[in-house]
Amino acid sequence: MAQAVKRLFPDVKLAIGPAIEDGFYYDFAKAEPFTPEDLVRIEAVMREIAKTDYPFERQELPRADAIPFFRERGEPYKVEILEGIDAPRVSLYRQGEFVDLCRGPHVRSTGEVKHFKLLASSGAYWRGDERNPMLQRIYGTAWLSQEELERHVWRLEEAKKRDHRKLGRELDLFIFNEVSPGAPFWLPHGWTIVRELERFVREALDARGYAEISTPILVNKKLWEQSGHWEHFRENMFLVESEDQIFGLKPMNCPESTLVYRHALRSYRDLPLRFADMGRLHRNERSGTLTGLLRVRQFTQDDAHIYCRPDQLQDEITSLLELVSDWYKTFALDPFFKLSTRPPKSLGTDEQWETAERALHDALKANGLAYDLNPGDGAFYGPKVDIDVQDALGRRWQLATIQIDFAQPDRFELEYIDSDGHARRPVMVHRAIFGTFERFIGVLTEHYAGAFPTWLAPVQARVLPVSEKHTTYGRTVWEKLRAARLRAELDDRNEKLGYRIREAQLRKVPYMLVVGERESQNGTVSLRHRSGEDLGAVPLDRVLADLAREIGSRASGLTVGRS
Numbered sequence: 001m002a003q004a005v006k007r008l009f010p011d012v013k014l015a016i017g018p019a020i021e022d023g024f025y026y027d028f029a030k031a032e033p034f035t036p037e038d039l040v041r042i043e044a045v046m047r048e049i050a051k052t053d054y055p056f057e058r059q060e061l062p063r064a065d066a067i068p069f070f071r072e073r074g075e076p077y078k079v080e081i082l083e084g085i086d087a088p089r090v091s092l093y094r095q096g097e098f099v100d101l102c103r104g105p106h107v108r109s110t111g112e113v114k115h116f117k118l119l120a121s122s123g124a125y126w127r128g129d130e131r132n133p134m135l136q137r138i139y140g141t142a143w144l145s146q147e148e149l150e151r152h153v154w155r156l157e158e159a160k161k162r163d164h165r166k167l168g169r170e171l172d173l174f175i176f177n178e179v180s181p182g183a184p185f186w187l188p189h190g191w192t193i194v195r196e197l198e199r200f201v202r203e204a205l206d207a208r209g210y211a212e213i214s215t216p217i218l219v220n221k222k223l224w225e226q227s228g229h230w231e232h233f234r235e236n237m238f239l240v241e242s243e244d245q246i247f248g249l250k251p252m253n254c255p256e257s258t259l260v261y262r263h264a265l266r267s268y269r270d271l272p273l274r275f276a277d278m279g280r281l282h283r284n285e286r287s288g289t290l291t292g293l294l295r296v297r298q299f300t301q302d303d304a305h306i307y308c309r310p311d312q313l314q315d316e317i318t319s320l321l322e323l324v325s326d327w328y329k330t331f332a333l334d335p336f337f338k339l340s341t342r343p344p345k346s347l348g349t350d351e352q353w354e355t356a357e358r359a360l361h362d363a364l365k366a367n368g369l370a371y372d373l374n375p376g377d378g379a380f381y382g383p384k385v386d387i388d389v390q391d392a393l394g395r396r397w398q399l400a401t402i403q404i405d406f407a408q409p410d411r412f413e414l415e416y417i418d419s420d421g422h423a424r425r426p427v428m429v430h431r432a433i434f435g436t437f438e439r440f441i442g443v444l445t446e447h448y449a450g451a452f453p454t455w456l457a458p459v460q461a462r463v464l465p466v467s468e469k470h471t472t473y474g475r476t477v478w479e480k481l482r483a484a485r486l487r488a489e490l491d492d493r494n495e496k497l498g499y500r501i502r503e504a505q506l507r508k509v510p511y512m513l514v515v516g517e518r519e520s521q522n523g524t525v526s527l528r529h530r531s532g533e534d535l536g537a538v539p540l541d542r543v544l545a546d547l548a549r550e551i552g553s554r555a556s557g558l559t560v561g562r563s
Contacts, residue, residue: 001118001140002026003098004045008038014100015077015126015135022152023141027124029077030136034121039138043118053111054095058104066090070101077126115149116142119156130288155393162393164445165292171450171458171508173441174293182290182297184438189458192487193444194300194437196456198278200554201302201434204327208319210274210304215256217280221246226411227255228347232380236283249282254405254430257305258412261426266416271426272308272316279303281436293442300437306429307414313404313427317363320402320431324387327433331444332556333389336396337364337371340378340386347381347407356404357383379430381407391447399440403430451530454510454558455551461488462504463525466497466516473520477513477540484544486551505530510558513543527561535561 002017005028017026034042061069063082069092070078078101082090093102095110107113118140126132143149160166168174173190176183186194202212218240224230229237229251238249250256257275266273280300289295308316328335339360342353360383364371371385378384387400405428408414415423434440444452454460461481465474471492481488489509491500497514504512513525518537525543527535538561546560 001042001046001138002028002100003049003095004042005138006098007045008041013077014075016081017100023119023139025137025139027126027135027137029133033123034136034138039118039121042138043116046116046118049096050110050113052096053109055109056106057094058106059092059094060089061092063088063090066092066101113142115144115146116140117149117153155395158393159395159446162446162449163292164294164442167445167450168292170506173445173458176292180298181287182285182295184293184296184298190441192458193441193452193456197302197434197437197440200330201276201278204323205274205276205304208274208323210276212276212278213257213260215250215253215260215277215279217250217282218247219250219256221248223255223259224248227258227408228381228411229255232345236285238282238284250279251281251283253277253279253281253301253303254305254408254428255412258408258414258428261307261414262412266307266426268309268416268418268424271416272306272312274304274306276302276304293438293445296436296438299439301432302434302437303430303432306431307409307416307426308429309416309418309424310427313359313429314363314366316429317359317402317404318367320429321363321367321369321385324400324402324433328389330554330556331447333391333447335400336388336390337369338374338386338388339364339371340374340384341376342378342383343376343380345380346378348410349406352406353383356406359404360385360402379403379405381405382430384430389443391443392449393446395446397439397443399435399443400433401431401435404428405430451508451510453554453556454547454560455554457508457510458487459489459507459509460486460551461511461513461547462509463488463490463513463515464497464500464504465490465492466514468492468494470516470520474515477515477525480540480544481513481547484548486544486547501528505532511543511547511560529558529561531558 002014005012009030013029015027015029017024063085067079067082070082081101091102091104092099093104093106118138121136121138123134124137126135141149141152143152171189172187173193174184174186177185221230233251237251240247240249257277260275261273278300280298282298285295285297290297306316324335341357364385382403382405384401384403386398388396388398390396408428409425414426416426418424463474463478465471474490474492478488478490491504493500501512508530510530512528514528515525519525522537524537524539527538527543529535543560550559
């Protein structure tokens with residue numbers, strides 16, 4: 001791609017062009033953005049280059065020689081890259097007239113790269129820093145077969161249709177406003193989903209012996225200094241000055257949770273203590289990184305902190321791994337596990353880190369769970385297991401986390417009285433399963449393409465009278481749905497029935513109950529699924545019973561009206 005760009009636009013400067021998941025990109029210094037027509041021309045030249053079948057020729061140079069080589073070719077970004085490389089020798093690759101700095105390895109020749117497509121272009125700051133020059137980035141993808149390429153392009157197009165920001169507008173779930181960047185304004189339909197998920201969480205945690213707490217949003221910096229967040233996380237915090245004191249909007253719940261633990265004398269018999277705290281949090285994310293619900297500044301976690309004895313730690317981790325699996329099954333999401341170990345800047349002793357990392361490793365192994373190792377990516381206070389999920393399009397999203405923490409109990413001097421009468425330190429386990437409600441709802445919206453299962457759907461059923469003279473029976477049906485605590489709407493507008501059915505489908509309403517003369521006489525409804533499937537006349541009492549059963553079981557599919 002870079003060779004084709006240089007042929008068509010000789011004055012552009014080359015920056016960097018890495019492989020990424022499912023494709024690649026290259027950044028170019030160019031005064032004007034690339035147009036869609038430019039991408040068509042570039043792709044055509046790429047095919048010529050592939051057809052010519054240039055061999056890839058590797059050449060190694062001393063770094064000191066490579067710098068003047070690229071400086072003479074007028075490539076300042078390559079020079080800057082080379083000046084930052086800590087190696088005596090570097091490798092270059094040549095194909096035809098084009099030469100570039102690259103670690104390699106490559107395939108043998110350009111002719112081996114046949115199935116590719118350019119996807120988009122956008123602006124990108126050099127090295128991702130807004131203080132640096134704006135470059136022009138071209139994205140592309142390449143696959144081993146045309147079938148795989150076409151499948152990938154289909155997934156990308158499907159992902160555009162499922163974009164939660166687009167569906168959020170169409171389904172009236174949420175809005176964003178410049179008065180509060182990165183903070184969603186939940187609309188009634190979106191807030192209904194939040195409340196249903198909160199109900200799901202509370203029911204599950206009540207059954208597992210959790211106690212829910214609520215802690216302040218605004219906290220004096222003394223707490224953040226004691227926890228270590230002031231040193232390790234201050235740049236991501238929103239700070240407020242009042243009466244000559246500095247306060248921070250809390251970016252996480254854990255330091256406040258320790259104060260709840262510490263307010264009473266704890267016995268070994270009291271442990272484990274499981275405190276859930278679904279408090280609102282704030283993190284000062286850079287404005288350029290904010291992405292709909294997936295990356296926000298204000299959010300709510302399904303957060304919890306567990307205080308246990310060291311001998312209880314394995315059972316608690318196992319219980320959490322089971323909880324992750326159970327919850328994600330409800331949403332047809334497949335989990336994948338990563339073990340993240342000690343980062344360069346951290347709190348605690350070597351022994352504490354080794355104990356915590358071994359506990360997570362042993363729990364994953366004991367539960368037969370495969371995992372990837374993510375060295376150096378743990379939290380500053382402890383190692384963690386991060387859990388990705390795979391959605392309906394095969395995309396991975398990072399959601400849940402389980403973190404082991406010996407440092408906070410030390411810093412806050414947390415204790416319990418053991419069976420021998422001596423004071424001991426508990427182990428602290430941080431965990432969130434959904435991650436944040438905002439991100440989880442964004443993922444679910446794309447996973448379901450906005451067609452939420454009935455228990456989550458903002459509107460679960462819509463009653464559609466055939467004409468004005470059937471409105472009375474339609475209202476009776478609607479009132480019975482409402483009396484059964486169903487989220488139902490009555491659409492008796494003076495519009496054609498087909499128009500109203502189509503609109504209900506576009507709004508992803510699971511069930512449409514059409515009522516006319518025959519239905520009013522027989523006490524039935526003509527039942528339709530949002531897919532367009534017409535199930536014909538069904539007794540209203542049966543519809544009510546089936547809906548109650550489907551919603552009560554939190555079923556993932558539509559089951560009402562099926563024999």
